[in-house]
Amino acid sequence: MTDAPPDLTVLDPGALDPASLDPAPMLDPDGSLYVFGYGSLIWKPGFTFDSAHPALLRGFHRRFCIWSRSYRGTPEMPGLVLGLDRGGSCRGVAFRVAAPRAAEVLAYLNEREMSGDVYHRRLLPVRLLDGAKGGGGGGGGGGVRRAVAFVADRRAGSYCGALEPDAAAAAIARGHGVMGPNRDYLLNTVAHLREMGVRDAGLDRIAALLEPAG
Numbered sequence: 001m002t003d004a005p006p007d008l009t010v011l012d013p014g015a016l017d018p019a020s021l022d023p024a025p026m027l028d029p030d031g032s033l034y035v036f037g038y039g040s041l042i043w044k045p046g047f048t049f050d051s052a053h054p055a056l057l058r059g060f061h062r063r064f065c066i067w068s069r070s071y072r073g074t075p076e077m078p079g080l081v082l083g084l085d086r087g088g089s090c091r092g093v094a095f096r097v098a099a100p101r102a103a104e105v106l107a108y109l110n111e112r113e114m115s116g117d118v119y120h121r122r123l124l125p126v127r128l129l130d131g132a133k134g135g136g137g138g139g140g141g142g143g144v145r146r147a148v149a150f151v152a153d154r155r156a157g158s159y160c161g162a163l164e165p166d167a168a169a170a171a172i173a174r175g176h177g178v179m180g181p182n183r184d185y186l187l188n189t190v191a192h193l194r195e196m197g198v199r200d201a202g203l204d205r206i207a208a209l210l211e212p213a214g
Contacts (some may be wrong), residue, residue, distance in 0.1 A: 020144050021103055021106045021110065022103075023099065023102035023103050024139075026102070026106070026123055026148055026199060027099060028145045028147075031099055031127075032050070032096045032098060032099060032102075032121075032144045032145075032148035033096070033098075033099065033101075033102040033105060033106070034094045034097070034126065034148065035047075035049075035095045035097065035105065035109065035148050036057055036093070036094055036095075036126050036147040036148065037092050037095060037123065038062045038082065038084060038090050039062065039081070039082035039189050040082075040185060040189065042092060042192050042193070042208070043151070043188050043191075043192040044188075045095060045107075046107075046112065047095075047097070047101075047104075047109070048097075048101060048105075049095040049097050049105075050096050050097060051096045052095050052096070052100075053094045053096070053129070053130050054091065054092075054094075054128070054129040054130050054196055055092055055093060055094035055095065055126040055128055055129060055145075055147070056090070056091055056126060056127045056129055057084070057089060057092065057124060057125075057126045057147075057149065058089045058125075059086070059087070059089070059124070060084040060085060060086060060088070060089070060090055060124075060149075060151060061085060061087055062083075062084065062085075062090045062092075062200060062202070063083060063085045063121035063152075063162065063202065064080040064081070064163065064168050064172070064203075065080075065082075065085050065159060065162065065200075066156070066158050066159060066160065067080060067158045067159075067160050068081045068158075068175065068177060069117075069158070069177075070177050070178055071169075071177045071178060071179045072175050072177040072180075072182040073175040073176065073177045073182060074176070074177060077174055077176075078175065079171060079172060079174075079175020079177060079185075080160075080168055080171050080188070081185065082087060083119065083150075083151065084149060084150065085151075085154075091129075091193070092126075094126050094128060094147050096145075099130060106148070106171070109148070109150075114150075116158065117156055118152065118158045119150040119152060119157045120151045120152075121148060121150060121151075121152060123146050123149075124146070124147060124149045125144050125145070125146060125147075126144065126146075126147045126149075127143070127144050127145075128143060138197035145156075165205045168206050169209035169210050169211070170177045170201070170211070172185075172186050172206065173210050173211040174211075183210055183213065186203065186210070189203065190204065190207050199202070
C-alpha cells in the first residue's frame with residue numbers, strides 16, 4: 001500500500017517568524033533548504049545553491065500587486081513588483097541549498113525580501129517538475145518539497161491588489177528606482193519564464209501594453 005499524494009492546496013499554518021534565522025524548522029525532510037523563486041529570484045537569486053528545479057506551487061499565483069517606492073520606483077512615481085497572491089497556481093524555480101549554508105541564505109533573503117514589510121515568509125509545499133531527486137538522499141523524482149516562499153501581505157500599505165493591465169503597464173513603464181527601470185524587472189521575468197517554457201498570460205498582457213522606452 002502506498003501513501004496518498006499530499007494535497008498541495010493545504011498550506012502550512014501561519015507565517016514563519018520573520019526574525020528567526022534558525023534554518024532547522026525550514027529544512028525539508030530530505031535535509032535541504034528549498035527556496036521558491038517566482039520573480040526576480042528566478043533570474044537573480046543572489047545566493048549559492050546546489051541545484052535548481054522547475055516547480056509548481058498551488059494556492060497562490062504571481063501578480064504585480066505591490067507598489068515599489070525604492071527598488072523599482074520612487075515615492076512620487078512608484079513602480080510595481082511581483083508578489084504571490086492568493087488563489088490559482090504558480091510555476092517557478094525551487095532552489096535547493098545544502099543545510100550548512102541554509103542560515104546564510106536565510107539571512108540574505110530576510111534582508112532582501114523582508115525589509116519593506118510587504119511579504120510574509122511562508123513554508124509551502126511545491127512539486128518539482130523535472131523528475132530530479134531533491135538531494136540529500138531524500139525522495140523520488142517529481143516529489144513534493146517544503147520551500148520557503150515570500151507571499152504578499154494584503155495588510156501592507158504597499159499592497160495594491162489586482163490592477164487593470166493598462167494601469168499596471170503605465171506604472172511599470174515610468175517606474176525607475178535604485179535597482180533600475182521597472183520595465184527591466186518585468187521583461188527579465190517574462191524572458192526567463194519563457195526559457196523555462198512558461199507563459200504567464202497576465203505578465204505577457206502587461207508587457208504587450210508597455211509604452212516604448214523613452
